[in-house]
C-alpha cells in the first residue's frame with residue numbers, strides 16, 4: 628500500500644522546482660531531491676547532461692553523488708528518501724535501489740493475473 632504524506636507532496640514539489648533548472652541548459656527537465664530520515668534536504672539536482680557533457684549526469688545520479696558526499700558515510704544512503712519527477716531510467720533505478728532501497732514498493736501482480744500460463748520461450752527458429 629502506498630502512503631502519501633504532506634511531506635511527500637512537498638518533496639515532489641521541490642523536485643519539480645529543481646527540474647526547471649535543466650531548461651536553461653537545454654537538458655530534459657528532470658529533478659531529484661534527496662532527504663535524510665528526518666526530512667532534511669541533503670542534495671537536489673536537475674539533469675545536466677548537456678551542461679556537463681557527462682552522459683551519466685541524470686538528476687538522480689547527481690543527487691545521489693552529492694548526498695553521499697555530504698553525508699560522508701560512503702555510498703549507502705539507508706533511511707534516505709529520493710524524490711524524482713519521472714520514473715528513473717535503468718541506470719538510475721539500479722543506483723537508487725543499491726543506495727537508498729525502495730519505499731512504498733507496490734506488490735507485483737502474479738503472472739496468472741496477467742493472463743500468462745506458460746513462460747515465453749526464447750528458442751531460436
Ligand SMILES: [Zn+2]
Nearest residue numbers: 685715716719
Ligand atoms: Zn537516469
